[in-house]
Amino acid sequence: MDTIRVERDARGVATLWLARAEKHNALSAQMMTELEAAAGELARDATVRVVVLAAEGPTFCAGGDLAWMREQFGMDAETRKRESRRIAGAMGALAALPQPLIGRIHGNAFGGGVGLAAVCDVSIGASGIRMGFTEVRLGLIPANIGPFVIARMGAVRAREVFMNARIFDADEAMRLDLLNRVVAPEDLDAAVEAEVAPYLTCAPFAVREAKALLNELAGRVTPEQVDHAIEALAIRWQSDEAQEGISAFFEKRKAPWAG
Template sequence: MTTIRVEREARGVAWIWLARPEKHNALSAEMMTELEAAAEELAADDDVRVVVLAAEGKSFCAGGDLAWMREQFGMDAGTRRSESRRIATALGALAALPQPLIGRIHGNAFGGGLGLISVCDMALGGQGIKLGLTEVKLGLIPANIGPYVVARMGAVRAREVFMNGRIFGAEEAVRLDLLNRTVAPEDLDAAVADEIAAYLACAPGAVRAGKALLNDLAGRVSTAQVDEAIDALARRWESDEAREGISAFFDKRPAPWA
Protein backbone atom coordinates (compact mmCIF):
# COMPACT_ATOMS: atom_id res chain seq x y z
CA MET A 1 0.00 0.00 0.00
CA THR A 2 1.33 3.44 -0.92
CA THR A 3 -1.20 5.97 0.40
CA ILE A 4 -1.98 4.43 3.79
CA ARG A 5 0.03 2.54 6.37
CA VAL A 6 -1.30 -0.25 8.60
CA GLU A 7 0.45 -1.13 11.85
CA ARG A 8 -0.43 -3.96 14.22
CA GLU A 9 0.49 -4.24 17.89
CA ALA A 10 0.81 -7.58 19.67
CA ARG A 11 -1.78 -6.49 22.24
CA GLY A 12 -4.49 -6.40 19.57
CA VAL A 13 -4.43 -2.76 18.42
CA ALA A 14 -4.26 -1.92 14.71
CA TRP A 15 -3.52 1.55 13.33
CA ILE A 16 -4.61 2.80 9.92
CA TRP A 17 -2.53 5.83 8.99
CA LEU A 18 -3.46 8.12 6.12
CA ALA A 19 -0.05 8.59 4.50
CA ARG A 20 -0.23 11.37 1.91
CA PRO A 21 1.04 14.19 4.14
CA GLU A 22 2.33 16.21 1.18
CA LYS A 23 -1.27 16.33 -0.13
CA HIS A 24 -2.82 16.87 3.32
CA ASN A 25 -4.12 13.28 3.03
CA ALA A 26 -6.58 14.18 0.29
CA LEU A 27 -8.63 11.14 -0.70
CA SER A 28 -7.33 9.90 -4.05
CA ALA A 29 -8.85 6.96 -5.88
CA GLU A 30 -5.91 4.83 -4.75
CA MET A 31 -6.27 5.85 -1.11
CA MET A 32 -9.97 5.02 -1.05
CA THR A 33 -9.32 1.59 -2.58
CA GLU A 34 -6.56 0.94 -0.06
CA LEU A 35 -8.73 2.03 2.87
CA GLU A 36 -11.45 -0.38 1.80
CA ALA A 37 -8.96 -3.25 1.48
CA ALA A 38 -7.34 -2.50 4.83
CA ALA A 39 -10.68 -2.34 6.63
CA GLU A 40 -11.81 -5.64 5.13
CA GLU A 41 -8.52 -7.30 6.10
CA LEU A 42 -8.68 -6.04 9.69
CA ALA A 43 -12.34 -7.00 10.02
CA ALA A 44 -11.41 -10.61 9.30
CA ASP A 45 -8.57 -10.65 11.87
CA ASP A 46 -9.82 -12.02 15.19
CA ASP A 47 -6.61 -10.95 16.90
CA VAL A 48 -7.39 -7.28 16.29
CA ARG A 49 -9.45 -5.86 19.17
CA VAL A 50 -9.33 -2.11 18.47
CA VAL A 51 -8.62 -0.06 15.33
CA VAL A 52 -7.34 3.52 15.35
CA LEU A 53 -7.70 5.79 12.33
CA ALA A 54 -5.01 8.49 12.27
CA ALA A 55 -3.06 10.60 9.80
CA GLU A 56 0.48 11.71 9.08
CA GLY A 57 1.49 15.32 8.51
CA LYS A 58 -0.22 18.59 9.33
CA SER A 59 -3.79 17.64 8.40
CA PHE A 60 -6.10 14.75 9.10
CA CYS A 61 -7.76 14.87 5.67
CA ALA A 62 -8.32 17.70 3.20
CA GLY A 63 -11.25 15.89 1.57
CA GLY A 64 -11.44 14.53 -1.94
CA ASP A 65 -8.38 14.87 -4.14
CA LEU A 66 -9.36 17.66 -6.50
CA ALA A 67 -7.10 16.45 -9.31
CA TRP A 68 -8.98 13.14 -9.23
CA MET A 69 -12.27 15.03 -9.10
CA ARG A 70 -11.32 17.17 -12.07
CA GLU A 71 -10.54 14.05 -14.11
CA GLN A 72 -14.15 13.00 -13.74
CA PHE A 73 -15.30 15.74 -16.10
CA GLY A 74 -13.77 13.74 -18.94
CA MET A 75 -15.53 10.50 -17.97
CA ASP A 76 -18.85 9.18 -19.19
CA ALA A 77 -21.70 9.05 -16.68
CA GLY A 78 -21.26 5.35 -15.89
CA THR A 79 -17.54 5.64 -15.22
CA ARG A 80 -18.12 8.74 -13.14
CA ARG A 81 -20.63 6.87 -10.96
CA SER A 82 -18.15 4.05 -10.53
CA GLU A 83 -15.43 6.48 -9.45
CA SER A 84 -17.86 8.30 -7.21
CA ARG A 85 -18.73 5.07 -5.43
CA ARG A 86 -15.15 4.61 -4.22
CA ILE A 87 -15.51 6.79 -1.12
CA ALA A 88 -18.89 5.28 -0.27
CA THR A 89 -17.46 1.75 -0.32
CA ALA A 90 -14.39 2.81 1.67
CA LEU A 91 -16.57 4.42 4.35
CA GLY A 92 -18.87 1.40 4.29
CA ALA A 93 -15.95 -0.95 4.95
CA LEU A 94 -14.72 1.19 7.86
CA ALA A 95 -18.24 1.46 9.29
CA ALA A 96 -18.60 -2.33 9.04
CA LEU A 97 -15.52 -3.03 11.18
CA PRO A 98 -16.63 -5.35 13.99
CA GLN A 99 -13.98 -3.82 16.25
CA PRO A 100 -14.33 -0.35 17.81
CA LEU A 101 -12.86 2.35 15.56
CA ILE A 102 -11.19 5.31 17.28
CA GLY A 103 -10.49 8.46 15.30
CA ARG A 104 -7.39 10.49 16.14
CA ILE A 105 -8.25 13.84 14.54
CA HIS A 106 -5.65 16.59 14.24
CA GLY A 107 -5.01 19.57 11.98
CA ASN A 108 -7.86 20.17 9.55
CA ALA A 109 -10.60 17.95 8.15
CA PHE A 110 -12.83 18.92 5.25
CA GLY A 111 -15.33 17.18 3.01
CA GLY A 112 -14.53 13.49 2.85
CA GLY A 113 -12.45 13.88 6.00
CA LEU A 114 -15.70 14.43 7.90
CA GLY A 115 -16.98 11.22 6.35
CA LEU A 116 -14.02 9.40 7.87
CA ILE A 117 -14.73 10.96 11.26
CA SER A 118 -18.39 10.00 10.99
CA VAL A 119 -17.71 6.25 10.79
CA CYS A 120 -15.62 6.26 13.98
CA ASP A 121 -17.14 4.94 17.19
CA MET A 122 -15.05 7.41 19.19
CA ALA A 123 -13.59 10.52 17.56
CA LEU A 124 -11.12 12.59 19.58
CA GLY A 125 -9.96 15.93 18.23
CA GLY A 126 -7.18 18.30 19.10
CA GLN A 127 -8.27 21.79 20.08
CA GLY A 128 -7.74 24.35 17.35
CA ILE A 129 -8.60 22.10 14.42
CA LYS A 130 -10.86 23.34 11.62
CA LEU A 131 -13.59 21.31 9.96
CA GLY A 132 -16.20 21.86 7.26
CA LEU A 133 -18.37 20.33 4.56
CA THR A 134 -17.01 22.59 1.85
CA GLU A 135 -18.29 20.79 -1.25
CA VAL A 136 -21.03 23.34 -1.94
CA LYS A 137 -18.40 26.03 -2.48
CA LEU A 138 -17.28 24.02 -5.52
CA GLY A 139 -20.79 23.52 -6.87
CA LEU A 140 -20.92 19.95 -5.50
CA ILE A 141 -22.67 18.41 -2.49
CA PRO A 142 -21.45 16.20 0.41
CA ALA A 143 -23.35 13.31 -1.09
CA ASN A 144 -21.42 10.06 -0.79
CA ILE A 145 -20.38 10.86 2.77
CA GLY A 146 -23.87 12.18 3.51
CA PRO A 147 -25.49 8.98 4.84
CA TYR A 148 -22.68 8.53 7.36
CA VAL A 149 -22.55 12.21 8.33
CA VAL A 150 -26.30 12.29 8.99
CA ALA A 151 -26.17 8.97 10.86
CA ARG A 152 -23.47 10.46 13.08
CA MET A 153 -24.80 13.98 13.63
CA GLY A 154 -28.53 13.60 13.13
CA ALA A 155 -30.49 15.64 10.62
CA VAL A 156 -31.11 18.63 12.89
CA ARG A 157 -27.44 19.22 13.64
CA ALA A 158 -26.33 18.34 10.12
CA ARG A 159 -28.58 21.11 8.77
CA GLU A 160 -26.33 23.65 10.50
CA VAL A 161 -23.30 22.82 8.35
CA PHE A 162 -24.38 20.53 5.49
CA MET A 163 -25.43 23.15 2.95
CA ASN A 164 -23.43 26.29 3.73
CA GLY A 165 -19.78 25.21 3.59
CA ARG A 166 -19.18 26.90 6.94
CA ILE A 167 -15.86 26.24 8.70
CA PHE A 168 -16.19 25.38 12.38
CA GLY A 169 -13.92 24.43 15.22
CA ALA A 170 -13.40 21.42 17.46
CA GLU A 171 -15.65 22.64 20.27
CA GLU A 172 -18.56 23.15 17.89
CA ALA A 173 -17.85 19.75 16.37
CA VAL A 174 -18.49 18.26 19.81
CA ARG A 175 -21.79 20.13 20.06
CA LEU A 176 -22.71 18.85 16.61
CA ASP A 177 -21.95 15.27 17.75
CA LEU A 178 -19.22 14.91 15.14
CA LEU A 179 -16.42 14.65 17.71
CA ASN A 180 -16.88 12.97 21.06
CA ARG A 181 -14.50 15.31 22.85
CA THR A 182 -11.53 17.59 22.36
CA VAL A 183 -8.23 17.81 24.17
CA ALA A 184 -5.14 19.98 23.93
CA PRO A 185 -3.09 18.88 20.90
CA GLU A 186 -0.26 17.70 23.11
CA ASP A 187 -2.72 15.49 25.03
CA LEU A 188 -4.26 13.84 21.98
CA ASP A 189 -2.08 10.72 22.01
CA ALA A 190 -2.71 10.20 25.72
CA ALA A 191 -6.46 10.54 25.20
CA VAL A 192 -6.37 7.95 22.40
CA ALA A 193 -4.31 5.65 24.63
CA ASP A 194 -6.94 5.94 27.38
CA GLU A 195 -9.70 4.96 24.93
CA ILE A 196 -7.66 1.99 23.72
CA ALA A 197 -7.03 0.85 27.29
CA ALA A 198 -10.73 0.95 28.11
CA TYR A 199 -11.56 -1.43 25.26
CA LEU A 200 -8.65 -3.74 26.02
CA ALA A 201 -9.94 -4.12 29.58
CA CYS A 202 -13.16 -5.67 28.22
CA ALA A 203 -13.95 -9.10 26.80
CA PRO A 204 -13.23 -8.82 23.06
CA GLY A 205 -16.19 -10.96 22.03
CA ALA A 206 -18.54 -8.89 24.18
CA VAL A 207 -17.19 -5.66 22.66
CA ARG A 208 -17.83 -6.92 19.15
CA ALA A 209 -21.29 -8.20 20.06
CA GLY A 210 -22.10 -4.90 21.75
CA LYS A 211 -21.09 -2.90 18.67
CA ALA A 212 -23.16 -5.15 16.40
CA LEU A 213 -26.21 -4.78 18.62
CA LEU A 214 -25.78 -1.01 18.87
CA ASN A 215 -25.58 -0.74 15.08
CA ASP A 216 -28.72 -2.84 14.70
CA LEU A 217 -30.62 -0.76 17.25
CA ALA A 218 -29.48 2.56 15.82
CA GLY A 219 -30.12 1.58 12.22
CA ARG A 220 -27.31 0.97 9.77
CA VAL A 221 -26.72 3.06 6.65
CA SER A 222 -28.60 1.23 3.91
CA THR A 223 -27.56 0.36 0.38
CA ALA A 224 -30.53 2.39 -0.87
CA GLN A 225 -29.26 5.49 0.96
CA VAL A 226 -25.78 5.07 -0.50
CA ASP A 227 -27.17 4.60 -4.02
CA GLU A 228 -29.38 7.67 -3.66
CA ALA A 229 -26.39 9.75 -2.57
CA ILE A 230 -24.28 8.52 -5.50
CA ASP A 231 -27.06 9.43 -7.94
CA ALA A 232 -27.41 12.87 -6.37
CA LEU A 233 -23.71 13.57 -6.76
CA ALA A 234 -23.73 12.26 -10.33
CA ARG A 235 -26.40 14.82 -11.20
CA ARG A 236 -24.29 17.60 -9.68
CA TRP A 237 -21.31 16.55 -11.79
CA GLU A 238 -23.44 17.23 -14.86
CA SER A 239 -24.13 20.80 -13.72
CA ASP A 240 -22.50 23.99 -14.95
CA GLU A 241 -21.97 24.99 -11.32
CA ALA A 242 -19.69 22.02 -10.64
CA ARG A 243 -17.61 22.70 -13.72
CA GLU A 244 -17.35 26.41 -12.94
CA GLY A 245 -16.64 25.87 -9.25
CA ILE A 246 -13.83 23.38 -9.69
CA SER A 247 -12.33 25.38 -12.57
CA ALA A 248 -12.36 28.50 -10.39
CA PHE A 249 -10.59 26.63 -7.61
CA PHE A 250 -7.79 25.50 -9.90
CA ASP A 251 -7.55 28.95 -11.49
CA LYS A 252 -7.32 30.48 -8.00
CA ARG A 253 -10.19 32.89 -8.65
CA PRO A 254 -13.56 33.35 -6.97
CA ALA A 255 -16.42 31.17 -8.15
CA PRO A 256 -19.06 33.20 -10.01
CA TRP A 257 -21.52 32.94 -7.12
CA ALA A 258 -19.04 33.99 -4.41
Protein backbone atom coordinates (compact mmCIF):
# COMPACT_ATOMS: atom_id res chain seq x y z
CA MET A 1 0.00 0.00 0.00
CA ASP A 2 1.30 3.45 -0.95
CA THR A 3 -0.77 5.90 1.13
CA ILE A 4 -0.98 4.08 4.45
CA ARG A 5 1.16 1.67 6.42
CA VAL A 6 0.40 -0.79 9.19
CA GLU A 7 2.75 -1.65 12.05
CA ARG A 8 2.14 -4.57 14.41
CA ASP A 9 3.94 -5.28 17.65
CA ALA A 10 4.34 -8.44 19.70
CA ARG A 11 1.60 -7.38 22.13
CA GLY A 12 -1.09 -7.41 19.46
CA VAL A 13 -1.21 -3.64 18.95
CA ALA A 14 -1.54 -2.54 15.32
CA THR A 15 -0.95 1.07 14.29
CA LEU A 16 -2.61 2.18 11.09
CA TRP A 17 -0.70 5.19 9.78
CA LEU A 18 -1.95 7.71 7.26
CA ALA A 19 1.19 8.13 5.16
CA ARG A 20 0.67 11.08 2.80
CA ALA A 21 2.48 13.62 4.95
CA GLU A 22 3.49 15.66 1.91
CA LYS A 23 -0.23 16.10 1.11
CA HIS A 24 -1.24 16.64 4.74
CA ASN A 25 -2.80 13.16 4.64
CA ALA A 26 -5.64 14.38 2.45
CA LEU A 27 -8.04 11.59 1.57
CA SER A 28 -7.38 10.57 -2.02
CA ALA A 29 -9.35 7.87 -3.81
CA GLN A 30 -6.40 5.53 -3.38
CA MET A 31 -6.03 6.26 0.33
CA MET A 32 -9.70 5.61 1.00
CA THR A 33 -9.56 2.31 -0.88
CA GLU A 34 -6.42 1.32 1.02
CA LEU A 35 -7.91 2.34 4.37
CA GLU A 36 -10.96 0.16 3.76
CA ALA A 37 -8.79 -2.79 2.74
CA ALA A 38 -6.44 -2.39 5.71
CA ALA A 39 -9.31 -2.14 8.17
CA GLY A 40 -10.84 -5.29 6.73
CA GLU A 41 -7.55 -7.14 7.06
CA LEU A 42 -7.09 -6.01 10.67
CA ALA A 43 -10.65 -7.02 11.51
CA ARG A 44 -9.94 -10.56 10.36
CA ASP A 45 -6.65 -10.83 12.26
CA ALA A 46 -7.30 -12.67 15.52
CA THR A 47 -3.86 -11.71 16.85
CA VAL A 48 -4.64 -7.97 16.79
CA ARG A 49 -6.07 -6.80 20.11
CA VAL A 50 -6.07 -3.01 19.72
CA VAL A 51 -5.77 -0.70 16.69
CA VAL A 52 -4.33 2.83 16.82
CA LEU A 53 -5.19 5.27 14.02
CA ALA A 54 -2.35 7.77 13.56
CA ALA A 55 -0.86 10.04 10.92
CA GLU A 56 2.61 10.92 9.72
CA GLY A 57 3.75 14.53 9.37
CA PRO A 58 2.40 17.73 10.94
CA THR A 59 -1.26 17.22 9.97
CA PHE A 60 -3.61 14.41 10.96
CA CYS A 61 -5.86 14.82 7.90
CA ALA A 62 -6.68 17.91 5.85
CA GLY A 63 -9.91 16.41 4.47
CA GLY A 64 -10.64 15.51 0.87
CA ASP A 65 -7.77 15.47 -1.60
CA LEU A 66 -7.87 18.42 -4.02
CA ALA A 67 -7.12 16.31 -7.08
CA TRP A 68 -9.97 13.96 -6.16
CA MET A 69 -12.31 16.93 -5.74
CA ARG A 70 -11.23 18.35 -9.08
CA GLU A 71 -11.99 15.03 -10.77
CA GLN A 72 -15.46 14.99 -9.21
CA PHE A 73 -16.15 18.48 -10.54
CA GLY A 74 -16.66 17.08 -14.02
CA MET A 75 -18.42 13.82 -13.09
CA ASP A 76 -22.07 12.98 -13.53
CA ALA A 77 -24.25 12.25 -10.49
CA GLU A 78 -23.96 8.47 -10.63
CA THR A 79 -20.19 8.57 -10.88
CA ARG A 80 -20.04 10.97 -7.94
CA LYS A 81 -22.15 8.56 -5.90
CA ARG A 82 -19.66 5.79 -6.62
CA GLU A 83 -16.82 8.08 -5.53
CA SER A 84 -18.70 9.00 -2.36
CA ARG A 85 -18.86 5.35 -1.46
CA ARG A 86 -15.07 5.34 -1.18
CA ILE A 87 -15.11 7.53 1.91
CA ALA A 88 -18.25 5.91 3.28
CA GLY A 89 -16.56 2.52 2.82
CA ALA A 90 -13.39 3.63 4.61
CA MET A 91 -15.30 5.18 7.51
CA GLY A 92 -17.61 2.19 7.75
CA ALA A 93 -14.75 -0.32 7.78
CA LEU A 94 -12.95 1.56 10.55
CA ALA A 95 -16.15 1.93 12.56
CA ALA A 96 -16.81 -1.80 12.15
CA LEU A 97 -13.45 -2.91 13.52
CA PRO A 98 -14.13 -5.51 16.22
CA GLN A 99 -11.07 -4.33 18.16
CA PRO A 100 -10.96 -1.07 20.10
CA LEU A 101 -9.82 1.78 17.82
CA ILE A 102 -7.77 4.54 19.47
CA GLY A 103 -7.26 7.81 17.59
CA ARG A 104 -3.95 9.69 17.84
CA ILE A 105 -5.06 13.11 16.59
CA HIS A 106 -2.71 16.06 16.04
CA GLY A 107 -2.16 19.14 13.89
CA ASN A 108 -5.27 19.82 11.83
CA ALA A 109 -8.30 17.64 11.15
CA PHE A 110 -10.83 19.04 8.69
CA GLY A 111 -13.80 17.46 6.95
CA GLY A 112 -12.98 13.80 6.46
CA GLY A 113 -10.27 14.14 9.09
CA VAL A 114 -12.94 14.92 11.66
CA GLY A 115 -14.81 11.86 10.39
CA LEU A 116 -11.76 9.69 11.06
CA ALA A 117 -11.53 10.99 14.62
CA ALA A 118 -15.24 10.33 15.06
CA VAL A 119 -15.12 6.64 14.18
CA CYS A 120 -12.52 5.93 16.87
CA ASP A 121 -13.73 4.46 20.14
CA VAL A 122 -11.43 6.86 21.98
CA SER A 123 -9.66 9.84 20.40
CA ILE A 124 -6.70 11.49 22.12
CA GLY A 125 -5.86 14.95 20.80
CA ALA A 126 -2.75 17.09 20.97
CA SER A 127 -3.32 20.60 22.26
CA GLY A 128 -3.09 23.09 19.43
CA ILE A 129 -5.17 20.97 17.06
CA ARG A 130 -7.66 22.75 14.80
CA MET A 131 -10.79 20.98 13.59
CA GLY A 132 -13.81 21.89 11.51
CA PHE A 133 -16.48 20.81 9.02
CA THR A 134 -15.35 23.10 6.22
CA GLU A 135 -17.45 21.70 3.36
CA VAL A 136 -20.17 24.38 3.42
CA ARG A 137 -17.61 27.06 2.55
CA LEU A 138 -17.35 25.35 -0.84
CA GLY A 139 -21.10 25.02 -1.28
CA LEU A 140 -20.96 21.32 -0.32
CA ILE A 141 -22.16 19.49 2.81
CA PRO A 142 -20.40 17.10 5.24
CA ALA A 143 -22.57 14.25 4.04
CA ASN A 144 -20.44 11.14 3.76
CA ILE A 145 -18.97 11.59 7.22
CA GLY A 146 -22.28 12.85 8.61
CA PRO A 147 -23.76 9.59 9.92
CA PHE A 148 -20.54 8.78 11.77
CA VAL A 149 -19.90 12.19 13.32
CA ILE A 150 -23.51 12.59 14.43
CA ALA A 151 -23.42 9.11 15.98
CA ARG A 152 -20.37 10.31 17.89
CA MET A 153 -21.39 13.86 18.81
CA GLY A 154 -25.16 13.69 18.98
CA ALA A 155 -27.38 16.12 17.12
CA VAL A 156 -27.39 18.84 19.77
CA ARG A 157 -23.61 19.28 19.78
CA ALA A 158 -23.34 18.75 16.02
CA ARG A 159 -25.67 21.71 15.45
CA GLU A 160 -22.98 24.01 16.84
CA VAL A 161 -20.39 23.24 14.15
CA PHE A 162 -21.87 21.06 11.40
CA MET A 163 -23.37 23.86 9.33
CA ASN A 164 -21.09 26.89 9.79
CA ALA A 165 -17.55 25.70 8.89
CA ARG A 166 -16.32 27.23 12.14
CA ILE A 167 -12.81 26.14 13.14
CA PHE A 168 -12.58 24.99 16.74
CA ASP A 169 -9.73 24.03 19.04
CA ALA A 170 -8.89 20.94 21.05
CA ASP A 171 -10.72 22.00 24.19
CA GLU A 172 -13.92 22.66 22.26
CA ALA A 173 -13.50 19.39 20.36
CA MET A 174 -13.43 17.65 23.72
CA ARG A 175 -16.56 19.48 24.85
CA LEU A 176 -18.22 18.45 21.60
CA ASP A 177 -17.28 14.80 22.28
CA LEU A 178 -15.03 14.53 19.24
CA LEU A 179 -12.00 14.12 21.49
CA ASN A 180 -11.92 12.23 24.77
CA ARG A 181 -8.75 13.78 26.13
CA VAL A 182 -6.33 16.56 25.23
CA VAL A 183 -2.63 16.46 26.09
CA ALA A 184 0.49 18.40 25.21
CA PRO A 185 1.95 17.32 21.85
CA GLU A 186 5.02 15.87 23.52
CA ASP A 187 2.78 13.71 25.72
CA LEU A 188 0.60 12.36 22.91
CA ASP A 189 2.37 9.04 22.44
CA ALA A 190 2.42 8.36 26.17
CA ALA A 191 -1.29 9.19 26.42
CA VAL A 192 -2.13 6.82 23.57
CA GLU A 193 -0.05 4.09 25.19
CA ALA A 194 -1.85 4.66 28.50
CA GLU A 195 -5.16 4.23 26.67
CA VAL A 196 -4.00 1.03 24.96
CA ALA A 197 -2.47 -0.65 28.02
CA PRO A 198 -5.64 -1.66 29.93
CA TYR A 199 -6.99 -3.60 26.95
CA LEU A 200 -3.91 -5.80 27.04
CA THR A 201 -4.89 -7.01 30.52
CA CYS A 202 -8.34 -8.14 29.31
CA ALA A 203 -9.55 -11.26 27.52
CA PRO A 204 -9.26 -10.21 23.86
CA PHE A 205 -12.45 -11.81 22.57
CA ALA A 206 -14.41 -10.59 25.58
CA VAL A 207 -13.28 -7.08 24.59
CA ARG A 208 -14.51 -7.65 21.04
CA GLU A 209 -17.86 -8.96 22.23
CA ALA A 210 -18.24 -6.07 24.67
CA LYS A 211 -17.65 -3.62 21.83
CA ALA A 212 -20.15 -5.44 19.62
CA LEU A 213 -22.76 -5.33 22.39
CA LEU A 214 -22.14 -1.65 23.02
CA ASN A 215 -22.59 -0.89 19.33
CA GLU A 216 -25.85 -2.81 19.18
CA LEU A 217 -27.23 -1.12 22.29
CA ALA A 218 -26.12 2.36 21.20
CA GLY A 219 -27.34 1.95 17.61
CA ARG A 220 -25.07 1.48 14.63
CA VAL A 221 -24.86 3.71 11.57
CA THR A 222 -27.21 2.04 9.11
CA PRO A 223 -26.77 1.42 5.37
CA GLU A 224 -29.89 3.50 4.83
CA GLN A 225 -28.28 6.50 6.56
CA VAL A 226 -25.15 6.12 4.45
CA ASP A 227 -27.20 5.87 1.25
CA HIS A 228 -29.21 8.94 2.19
CA ALA A 229 -26.04 10.94 2.84
CA ILE A 230 -24.50 9.88 -0.49
CA GLU A 231 -27.67 10.88 -2.33
CA ALA A 232 -27.80 14.25 -0.54
CA LEU A 233 -24.21 15.04 -1.51
CA ALA A 234 -24.80 14.04 -5.14
CA ILE A 235 -27.75 16.44 -5.32
CA ARG A 236 -25.72 19.21 -3.66
CA TRP A 237 -22.89 18.78 -6.19
CA GLN A 238 -25.40 19.61 -8.95
CA SER A 239 -26.31 22.95 -7.35
CA ASP A 240 -25.17 26.30 -8.70
CA GLU A 241 -23.68 27.08 -5.28
CA ALA A 242 -21.44 24.02 -5.31
CA GLN A 243 -20.28 24.67 -8.85
CA GLU A 244 -19.47 28.29 -8.01
CA GLY A 245 -17.87 27.43 -4.67
CA ILE A 246 -15.57 24.77 -6.08
CA SER A 247 -14.65 27.00 -9.02
CA ALA A 248 -13.81 29.87 -6.67
CA PHE A 249 -11.68 27.58 -4.54
CA PHE A 250 -9.59 26.31 -7.43
CA GLU A 251 -9.32 29.78 -8.93
CA LYS A 252 -8.15 31.12 -5.54
CA ARG A 253 -10.86 33.75 -5.28
CA LYS A 254 -13.62 34.39 -2.80
CA ALA A 255 -16.96 32.73 -3.30
CA PRO A 256 -19.83 35.27 -3.61
CA TRP A 257 -21.10 34.43 -0.12
CA ALA A 258 -17.71 34.76 1.61
CA GLY A 259 -18.14 38.45 2.45
